[in-house]
Amino acid sequence: MSEEGRPDPETILHYVKQQEEKSKGGKLKVFFGMSAGVGKTYAMLEDAQNKKDEGIDIVIGLINTHGRKETAALTEGLENIPEKTIDYKGSKFTELDIDAIIQRHPQIVLIDELAHTNVPGSRHAKRWQDVVEVLESGIDVYTTLNVQHIESRKDVIEEITGISIRETVPDSILERASQIELVDITPTELLKRLKEGKVYLGTQSEIAARNFFQVDRLTALREIALRLTAEKVDHDLHGLLPNLEKSIQWRSSERLMVAVSHSPHSQRLIRTARRYAFTLDAPWIALHVNNGSRLSDKDNEQLAKNLSLARELGAEVITTTDPDIGKALQRVAKQKNVTQIIIGRARKSFFKSFFGKGNLLEVLNEEASDIDVHVIRQDSTIGTPREKWLNLEFTSRPSEYWIATACTLIVAGICDLTSSVLNYQMIGFIFLLTIIGFSLFISSGPLFLSAVLFSIIWGFFFIPPSGLSTFGDIEIGLFLSFFLTALVLSVLTERVRERESLLRHREEKSQVLYEIVRDLATSPFDTDLFKSICNRLNSLVGGQSDILLKSIDNGLIIPHQVELIKEEKERAVAIWVFDNGKIAGWSTDTLSSVNNLYIPLKGFKEIVGVLVFRPQPRRSLQQEEINILQTVCQQVANYVERTFSMEKVRKAEYTNQVEKIQHTILNSISLEFRTPLYSIRGAAKELKNPELAKNLALHNRKIQQIEESSNNLSRVVDNVLAISKLSSGFLKIHKELHDIRGLIDACLITLEKNLEKHLIKVQVAEDLPQIYFDFALMELLLCNLLINAAEYSPPGKTIFIAARFSNKQVLLSVADEGKGIPPDSIHQVFEKFYRLPGTESAGMGLGLAVVKTIADMHDATIEVSNRPSGGVEFSLFLPQNRI
Template structure:
């Protein structure tokens, strides 16, 4: 037996949204009115949350309705109330009212946004009626801010509202809404004047109203499309004027698009859509440059550009128009000759026959008056192959005919026809279409002269022979045309594959972020076989070369043989052979990649700058904290000691003790200031060491001279190689490390050792103190890190300064465990090999 709750949970609750065009139009009032109507019909309705904002009429509508008590949430010492979703689910009414869908819940609530609470209620099978204003939709947030000057902090994704089962627009004329405001029905009296002169101006309200209507119109349009698909309705319903322009990629595309834009402007709210059909074999036969220009023109005219694939252009255009529920299609007059139009018809005629209820607007243009220059007339073959083809077209048929005629067999017409047909196919493979057609004509004359009666004459004795010769020429021409077309398709396929491979490589390099400007210009030069390529950047002084490949190409865009714009301040200049029109798409892809690389570089520089500023800000904050605390300590001690010295009657012993205190505090203060100055110099790059070959026997004894021999043990073999260092800076680093080690060594002597390696010399400072956990060792080299050190007299800068100086010397510093307990600091310095050899 299935429980009632399980049956209920299988059903998802419906969502009804009351969409307000502006605050105060009465969406909450309308929602409460709907709740009362449903209660009168016997529906179980409860109020989850309703905000009355002190409005009298809204409060009256709320009276008598069952309200689920809100849940209290404590946040930062204050108690807030939010909708109790769990209690509503437990109550499980048929319908729940949830006001202000875009509301953000108090931290600590069940969900971050109230929209998520609504989703939970719907998942429990409860119908939800909610409200939201148009200014709270995420996609319109920036538009509303530009209109009203007020940024909405709480937003809801458009998808949440679009997914509603029902949307009710609550609207009111701007003047009527302002009267409601003036009567005190929306805000308190003290806020009325300010609201009427700012947010609730007539212009603002009119713009918000238009936004709401347009947004809802799109939602209604989506619903209409869903309904047509669900009911398999193929014919269009002219609910909105949509004009589809068929773009062929020819020179007439601009004329058609501008005509479509003018027609769209005559109907308010009309849409302009351009569609370009690609052959289903994926080969790019149209002029890509013209297609790109058409795409840019559509964007400038406020339309959208679409590319579809289909075997039949007419069917593809009509299918697209039906899919978008178009009301008109604009097609250009055919540019083909009369003979082709007579036998094959035109695309416009075919579209008109398939359009059905969609109007077809046939537009004439300048290109329709002249004969179409077919693109296949421009052979993709090299001049050498075309020349060989033309020679074979005249020589090969006569050679084969003469060879067969030498057999002196009068019944060789069939064999000669096949041989000469094969010669036409061979010529088509070598030289293309027109040499092959010429070979067919020459073969016709050869057959007529040598193999038909009367022999050795161009006269035709029988009609049957004439028919045979005409059929031969027709078959030869057809076969040659097919062979030539297949050859062209193969060439286009190779080109398309090369372009696809190049563009795929570009996409892969963009995603991995490996390319640099130098790498891009090098790839451009290699891909297009150019002599040189330069990336030029516009500056205040003119154009500068940012990256270059090959010999000097150009220092100004006008000096390049081919130029492509990257952005407003960058241009790629190519020097070399002119590029084909088909290369433009790949070159544009390189330009796009260049812009991405430059943008990535700018973002990286900003990130580094921001990281530097963040680090400097953290250092400044820590410095202020240190100055306010650690530096005040020795100053306070000195001030106390000086005050003691100024008192009359102080004994000689006390005076001496006070002087020693002043001296010790002054030394402490001096060390602290030295550390701060060193840190500042390191961060600004002012420390520039003077590197020279030095012996550690000269440096280390001075660095540990301030400690007794029973506290520090120095063990440096005489065979230790020289190191390349600055002795003064190295002494400061070692002294700093030894001071830290002595401070934590617990009375056990600190050992200072030296160990030679093939490329470096390690200075090792070993203590038997408490050590430092491995997870904190890297952190202890950061400024102002004490790591639990509660002793006074330090800012936590010693190790940070030591690492900075070590890196300036070209060395490294690291921390390791001391066997038996403690910490070992390893200072690696580069060997001065030349000095050792000397």
């Protein structure tokens, strides 16, 4: 494929996401009309009755008949899920019961009035959000919608009707619809229905006829509804193409970007960008540039609304920090391959042009000449926020103005005392230096006041001849030039301070994010790590936070000691966010009555927890701070998911290892038990023979055979029980003073039969004192070493047992004259169930594992080595006089 024909990766990703959204969850069918009264609910109920006759499980979630008898008649025979009652300000309201619908889980549910606003206290602020949750549970939804409630058409329809539209639905909901049925009648027929009382009852019909329901307005609304339906059908046509490559060929190569600020006019720009993007079938970006200007709480709230609107309409929302808005737009446009930029028409300002860098359009024309720029007029019905004069802010505390005034008068007084030495030009220069110095410490408002005071004082009291009566044209010119010079210097210095503050804040944010990522990469997985992350996040964003994690295999863990979620409703929201994977709580449209903001920790495959954030009182979050929270959530989620995955892999490996050990144990036990049992059974069977009683020697040999096999079987059982008890940690050690010689003698007596074919040579140092050890456990250890020596050395060979001092320790050693151990296997002999390759003797491979475990319990060291003359030597180093 040529480079020109190669599809853009972001376009492919956008296409794949669209297909995934359409394939998962239930299907949405919208009964769409130009206004109320066209018969949308009636048509929906008719279709529902037909589906019911076809045997489809269809129920009513919520229907508003508005008192129309013919509409109410169509609800008969359809199951109606009761609505949920909500108390609000002493009154009771009913809303859609989402949980009841999901629990009932029909094939199709009818939910009327998609644009409806829910009563405060509901789970979601809007009914369309309820519908989305029902769809995501796998239930198909039938709903109704008027054209004036489409968000991207809001501005156009408000201009046509002259009526403010308060309830809207994001265009993405209409895009998600798998089917749109246009319920269309002529404006004349609709007005006739209005007069007959089939639209509104009583006086409402007369009010509607005088305002909204007029022929010209209805005709325009009908045209918009028809055009929107046609655009949706044309847009869905791309999905009919057989494969991705052909589908992408249909897609536009355009990419749009709209500049968003805290102005209410930005909403018009966002809706315009959405309409352009839908028409071009192109992705679009909503960009906000933080240029360091201080925004009020009201401005921050409006900015959050604007960005939320862009996100609801399907934009990729980006925030960036740059003191130069024009350069930021040009930079992001190049990074994202933007072909068209949409901006608002700014009012011309001499001071902005003089102190800034000209009009934004002019900047884009110069620096982004290869990008089309659309300039959208401002809505005259929306008030324009008062712009700050010269970018100066007059919101400082009164104390700052008093301090600025006092410092100005003090400097002027000092200059007055030295006026005999300094001329007025030098004093003016000192005043200018003082203003520059002030700009490093005080804000714009007090700085502006100081500039005014210095100008007045210098003009009236220091420019000769002094006094108001002698203030002529020359003095006025000097006064104005000084004032403008002081003002320009203060503005430029303030701008430098703002840029410095912007860079400092950016550096702090980068440093905190770096520290969080570093901790996630280097710190162990424990509560201290997440406390550290929360503390850093609190210092950066301002508030309190906590991280709730799920258990590896179960649901969300909510510790009782977490202060932020002690209330039951807070806990319920945290669980809902974890179950649904959506942000909720404070400042959102979902479960907003709580005090905290809840953000799900979404990994690549699963949700691993929830971030709980409580802001400082009476404070709203800026978009940049929300981005920081979401960035941290993503980093933490990836880390936790990766840790959980590694733990699951480790557990799976451990389970496989346990299964292999169980298999080995069963095989070994069956073999180890079978040999002595067969021997016992055979000898017992022969003892039943009466002829054997006549041969006393043979009779005694069979009894001895039974006794030896029983001892072997008992030894196997003892080793299995010993390793089980020792590994579990339940066996307690009892140390007392014992003699090593007595231990060796006890073992030789116990193993007399096992060692009768070998020569035993014992060498114990005469001055060896008694030492502390558990006699029973140490006897088991030494017996296993002796049995191992007897099994791996030929009959007639010597087994050496020695005990002596060695480096302030007691060395007990057992050596044989066998073949020895291969060098590559010598480090494995103490492992459970390990046996040397090619071993013919019976055994489970537990004896030496028991030896190693008992040695560790005594704080002793066990070593194994091949003897130069042949055979193996086991050396046990016991600490002296240690209990």
